[in-house]
Amino acid sequence: MHAITRYFPILTWGRSYDRSALSDDLIAAVIVTIMLVPQSLAYALLAGMPPEAGLYASIAPILLYAVFGTSRALAVGPVAVVSLMTAAALGQVAEQGSMGYAAAALTLAALSGVILLAMGLFRLGFLANFLSHPVIAGFITASGIIIALGQLRHILGISGGGDTLIELLRSLGGNLGQINLPTLVLGGLATAFLFWVRRGLKPALRGLGLGPRLADVAAKAGPVAAVAATTLAVWGLDLGARGVAIVGDVPQALPPLTMPDLSPDLVGQLLLPALLISVIGFVESISVAQTLAAKKRERVSPNQELIGLGAANMGAAFTGGFPVTGGFSRSVVNFDAGARTPAAGAFTAFGLALAALSLTPLIYYLPKATLAATIIVAVLGLVDFSILKRSWSYSKPDFVAVATTIAVTLALGVELGVSAGVAISVLLYLFKTSRPHIAEVGRIPGTEHFRNILRHEVQTDPAIVTLRVDESLYFANARFLEDHILDRVTRDKAVEHVILHCAAVNEIDLSALESLEAINQRLSEMGVSLHLSEVKGPVMDRLKRGHFLNDLTGRVFLSQHEAARALQSPAAPDETRGRAPAPDNKGGI
């Protein structure tokens, strides 16, 4: 691909843009705009920012992503988990509602932008892979609970807050006496309505005779209806005077030009949170983008996506926003509404700019409880404990990683939760590879196949021990192999040859090479020779660079069959060992 079109995907799709694409994109933009106005306000509330920041964070970032991003349907802006992480990070450096808080949000967005751009330019997108699927699932579930509990106080009309399960429960419990009844009624009705919209509105509209597409669009407008109805109720019944918290004055303006504060102190405090936000945001975004692209047999480029998201966050930093990423629900709506190119995003940005210019006076009386209801209904859809069951039945290490992530996120907060998830997955993986499966193999009678003597009925020669190591050999398991082989041979004085069957050895590092040298030396002192079979090309290439192959007391065989044939003692007949294969072992070797 040409370098310029690689970094500016807009040059590729822009060239073939036509009227039919334009009309599809316009329709999608209208639908997404209607959905995004309440959602942007709500996620601003979740991030602890003023409501207009949610709109600002959706305008410039969408435009910049349209220029640099590779997904045709991805819609960027504030999303639930990243907004929660933003609130957690900013809470450590400033008081919510203060000038410093909003300023630090710009810094956080700028740092995320720089980190994402750097990861994209240096092609470090693979780093995100260290967040395993189960860890992400556990993290999102735990975050959803934290978010929903945190918003509950807006529904109850009480004060308080917290970053962890215990803090939140204690704060809710301690302030229950403050419950504001009008807020609770309004918030409760809005929540119930939104749950119904999610589950029951579309079938109901279809029942009334609406076409499927129109029913879909109308269902997306559910939150707007809740916003309108509760705003009217507050205004008409003067509920503001009865203690219902409202959004209040929102500036009627386009996004301002802002300059993030990059003082070393603030940057130092926000760097790690920005890194975590960037990685989590990228993982969420790329998953959505790849899922949607696959449906049209298109591909997204992970490293260019990093650049697109980095540009979007830089946009947020310079226009009064806060960290953004590609959101799941908004992107799916965009895709389902028929968006064909990133131009749909640009039209959405235009719609949101219109809203920021003209609609803000209308939301003066909008109760915060309605926004909280929007958030709660959205995030409870993310809470899914089935990953615990799935991982438990599939693999215990995965289960441990998920359970740790959920427990730490709930108990100690989002930043430690996601860090603990990554750390424990890596440690468990290293632990597994440090104690590799080593099978002793023998020949299945009448074939050239060599199988585990514990799983199959095989023939072996008492003078030959063949060990198949099911792992790359590297520093963490080098000594384990040494111990295993020497233990095996010290026990059995009949052994004259040890064959290492290397078909599953993808790498031999210098530590492992030194262990092999030591094994060769020690076996040689015992009068036993060491052979290798089925060594892979790349591994063999590397072994040739050292003197190991010259010192090797035995030989290197192309195939295990050849090795066994060459070393077989003609006098001693094969003995049959092992057991018949288990009936459920079909397909395994």
Place this chain on the structure above:
Amino acid sequence: MHAITRYFPILTWGRSYDRSALSDDLIAAVIVTIMLVPQSLAYALLAGMPPEAGLYASIAPILLYAVFGTSRALAVGPVAVVSLMTAAALGQVAEQGSMGYAAAALTLAALSGVILLAMGLFRLGFLANFLSHPVIAGFITASGIIIALGQLRHILGISGGGDTLIELLRSLGGNLGQINLPTLVLGGLATAFLFWVRRGLKPALRGLGLGPRLADVAAKAGPVAAVAATTLAVWGLDLGARGVAIVGDVPQALPPLTMPDLSPDLVGQLLLPALLISVIGFVESISVAQTLAAKKRERVSPNQELIGLGAANMGAAFTGGFPVTGGFSRSVVNFDAGARTPAAGAFTAFGLALAALSLTPLIYYLPKATLAATIIVAVLGLVDFSILKRSWSYSKPDFVAVATTIAVTLALGVELGVSAGVAISVLLYLFKTSRPHIAEVGRIPGTEHFRNILRHEVQTDPAIVTLRVDESLYFANARFLEDHILDRVTRDKAVEHVILHCAAVNEIDLSALESLEAINQRLSEMGVSLHLSEVKGPVMDRLKRGHFLNDLTGRVFLSQHEAARALQSPAAPDETRGRAPAPDNKGGI
């Protein structure tokens, strides 16, 4: 093995102890004692401890190791690298020479003891494997330089010090004006003599007609001769009055009973250093023990070795010592001198106790420069940059790990050096496995073997793509595989079947399973079916627990040959692709 004899190896070898073993052990003990007196004093100086602490650290620990250790020749006590790490750790909590410093040394030894015992009881010996051989080699080389430079001031008779290369060079440069000539002459002569002892004394003694064994013993006494000669010189020429630093008063007593200070503050500060000291000490000790055991076809038990070393460090903590481990030079001397059981260690301890009781007045005039010379000559033997060359030619990631370890140790000190070494090895390993080698394979004509199309001349069917993944599939490479396969298939519209050849896949974790499900789903949307071949037993067992095998659009084949035969389109003849194998590829697959 019976539980009691497992934890008390003394019960095994003690039962068959006889007169011939006794006489061998006694001879070895005499030789080792002669060697250990100056060495213990010197390493105490290196650790910043009073000289007698070096003797104390060799008495109780040797006795306890004799009870709990499994190596028959290992000699524990203060060693160079651990003494340096001790000085670095204690320097952060107290001033050298203060009461607090010696007290903190007891705490450090106690913490090391607890850590080693815990690792042994919980069978965590494998953790030491994360220190790769090249990292250890680099670390010891860099430590040797730091130690030698640090001791140079005792030879020059100047003050100063430091933990890093730059600090040490700056301190030496800044204080050069203070050089004390008598000290320099004495220290220089001692150093030159000890180098000659190391290289030339034994051949010279053989030339004088001594038998090889006697020449060997006499050469070991070289340091004692240097100690005696320089002590006499200081006494006779009254060099103490001319500024030569001397050892001075050393208590004439058996090791005292001491109680380590376990206040939470001090423990908190010393915990991490104690962990690093424990791991480094264990790795050094186990390497020596295994090397010596192998020479007699014996085995040491790594987890029991941890218990032996833990007990030794507890002994040091309660008898006025500092952290100890199994030393290379003393163990080799013990082995070469003919030690047959740990009883030799017990006799050595007796000899050292005698020395502590009777010899200490004799070393009042011993110049510190002589001890520094002993250290410098010993550690320069450890400095070996050849690991840089070896790792460069064998594998670049190993080279990066070694170079980083050496650079960080020299620039930032021992603790960061060894931590950086472990961290970078793990990261490089994860990086490698996150981008696995994936080979497209085809059948070598006339055989049932399938090889890389880039390395061999093979036959393929245009409708079938067979990919051999040379790595376990886990979270870090799950997405890579997904990208690789979808890129390959999207490019080539002729493909109808994708076969994943899994002989080198030792593990499929839940993330990878989800990626496989996604690959299966997306290929299915493109009308391409996914098959697996040569799946290993343990991997297959696990796959059966999920619903992946039910959803799989293709089949699971026992062998790749069977898969290719079953899927081959009879109409389209095989096309020959790839190239002839390179002539240097013999033995590789």
